[in-house]
Amino acid sequence: MSQSIQFSTPSRTPHLLNLPHSQFNRPLSSIAFRRFPLTTIKYTSIRASSSPSPSPDLDSSSSSSSQVLLSPNGTGAVKSDERSVAVTAVTTDTAGIEVDTVTEAELKENGFRSTRRTKLICTIGPATCGFEQLEALAVGGMNVARLNMCHGTRDWHRGVIRSVRRLNEEKGFAVAIMMDTEGSEIHMGDLGGESSAKAEDGEIWTFTVRAFDSSRPERTISVSYDGFAEDVRVGDELLVDGGMVRFEVIEKIGPDVKCLCTDPGLLLPRANLTFWRDGSLVRERNAMLPTISSKDWLDIDFGIAEGVDFIAVSFVKSAEVINHLKSYLAARSRGGEIGVIAKIESIDSLTNLEEIILASDGAMVARGDLGAQIPLEQVPAAQQRIVQVCRGLNKPVIVASQLLESMIEYPTPTRAEVADVSEAVRQRSDALMLSGESAMGQFPDKALTVLRTVSLRIERWWREEKRHESVPLQAIGSTFSDKISEEICNSAAKMANNLGVDAVFVYTTSGHMASLVSRCRPDCPIFAFTTTTSVRRRLNLQWGLIPFRLSFSDDMESNLNKTFSLLKSRGMIKSGDLVIAVSDMLQSIQVMNVP
Ligand SMILES: Nc1ncnc2c1ncn2[C@@H]1O[C@H](COP(=O)(O)OP(=O)(O)O)[C@@H](O)[C@H]1O
Ligand SMILES: C=C(OP(=O)(O)O)C(=O)O
Ligand SMILES: [K+]
Ligand SMILES: [Mg+2]
Known part of the structure; x- marks a missing residue:
């Protein structure tokens, strides 16, 4: 026996267009019950307009x-012994169907229910930029490759983009590319080629707006923002990467700012800098810096030329900049083909959250910088709010930064990191992102495996327990x-x-x-x-x-x-x-x- 419910709106009358949605279907609808020879329930609304080609x-x-x-890459676990199979048999077959064997094997073996719902993003860096490394990430479940334009040259990024495209074409993957702008917040220079520098307790370091011609003088760091030396005051606290290393400003000499290290730690190239006065973030003239710098515009042109799928905009302050970028893209790329993701990582972006998200094609909870701009203990509540607002407005949301930070150096995550990943999955965010773990860590594939297995487990647990309100x-x-x-x-x-x-x-x-x-x-x-x-x-x-x-x-x-x-x-x-x-x-x- 079969059943069919058909719901049709034979014509769309203009005067009904603005009816609240709770009212529209009753006066318009005609509901008919029909019986078809197959076990089928059919519910059809025929639209007056012809379907778009x-x-x-x-x-x-x-x-x-x-x-x-x-x-x-929407699928669940890929066992490592499947990898050799997974990466070879793809492309066309005689039946006119193109499919990669990772998904195919997964669906055949475990059925639909086993597929992973939470999407995974990997920041690509020196640890993962080779074709085989990218392929390993795709096989491991990478849905989106992120390029952070703070680092690397355009040629380097072009090489990665082309490798990902080749991977998609040759192996049937659909890995998207997200370009992340540098933005014009204050950050350190690139340490003259060194991978890091250690600042010890009690040392005096110089932060300067001077550029170095050759190698970096000892205990000296260049700063990206010209007004830096004028904006800071003696007594201010200088936080590297939101507090990974702390200094106190003790003297200003022209373009140089002498600082005493109060919390030792590793300084990483181009690390973000914030300064604090009487317990509050100082927003001097740097608050007036454009969200999209002139360098960012060049990067955006590069992204358009290379056909990236998403542009993530750093330090968004208002919806205006998103609207501006979207019209720029609409005029230059073939309309609507590049999605704009707003990175929520500043106080202003939290203040204007709804309007920013409404204007964007998605948002990122960029907890790294967010945690440097608001007290750390407020970050989890901000995350929850951003995820909820995005879901309400139907925009994909990414939870980013430090999900598995310890895995930059160690092959297993901390229990606290697993709990953090679980929470983001439980909140049903669209995607989780790796940063340093995949860009320059020692265990990129293992970190991705942790995201994948934890996502699958938590999704299944909550589904089976019917715990989602x-x-x-x-x-x-x-x-x-x-x-x-x-x-x-x-x-x-x-x-x-x-x-x-x-x-x-x-x-x-x-x-x-x-x-x-x-x-x-x-x-x-x-x-x-x-x-x-x-x-x-x-x-x-x-x-x-x-x-x-x-x-x-x-x-x-x-x-x-x-x-x-x-x-x-x-x-x-x-x-x-x-x-x-x-x-x-x-x-x-x-x-x-x-x-
Ligand atoms: N394209 C790249 N080239 C070199 N190193 C990179 C690249 N992308 C990321 N990294 C490294 O990975 C680290 C973490 O990446 P990410 O979180 O995206 O950057 P940041 O720490 O600047 O916010 C960076 O600090 C940098 O050391
Ligand atoms: C994702 C972030 O941005 P970036 O890594 O570019 O600083 C962040 O701040 O959390
Ligand atoms: K960035
Ligand atoms: Mg950031």
């Missing part, structure tokens, strides 16, 4: 009408069509949980519909089918989405049949699996068993 593929060379590309999600759609999409995704996620389905399938051209399903954090994984490789990569930042590239039409029956046969032929789904499908072309919900 799929936008042209960025990598048109690799686009073919019947290909499916599947991300490996259902968060009421505020309505966010502004157009009538957006409101329908939102209601459909909310309902689909609820149905998926109540019916215990194996997966939600979402067919989406822009990716928006997929993000709306992800926002609901359903118990099952979300297979997101999209027509372009660039959207597929961007979706790889979002919670629970396993992004595929697939060409599809506005005929859902044929899309489903095609998807079922492609995935079944690879053994990734099987007859009887229960699936809910939603689509942004037809705005429909269908519940069915795989035939």
